[in-house]
Amino acid sequence: MGDSGEGLVDADARIQERIEERESERKRRGNASPALDPERVRELESLRLAKAELERQAVTTTHPVRTEQIQAAIAEVEKRLATR
Numbered sequence: 001m002g003d004s005g006e007g008l009v010d011a012d013a014r015i016q017e018r019i020e021e022r023e024s025e026r027k028r029r030g031n032a033s034p035a036l037d038p039e040r041v042r043e044l045e046s047l048r049l050a051k052a053e054l055e056r057q058a059v060t061t062t063h064p065v066r067t068e069q070i071q072a073a074i075a076e077v078e079k080r081l082a083t084r
Contacts, residue, residue, distance in 0.1 A: 044084055051077045 051074060058070045 040084065044081070047077055047081050047084070053079070 001064050054070050054074045061070060
């Protein structure tokens, strides 16, 4: 009769350990940053590079019409970056 009581205590201890493991796993996952969408990361990096290239062109361009085009393109890239 004593053996069956010990089995219940062992089972309760294992259940409690499992609950604690799950809680620690949940806390660990909660602290982790959410997974980043690789397509979104690629798009943002592409927009940043495009903006850098346009800003480089804006500095070196002397033609007023081309300067306006570049400024409009920079504004569009900034708008897209803001919505992402």
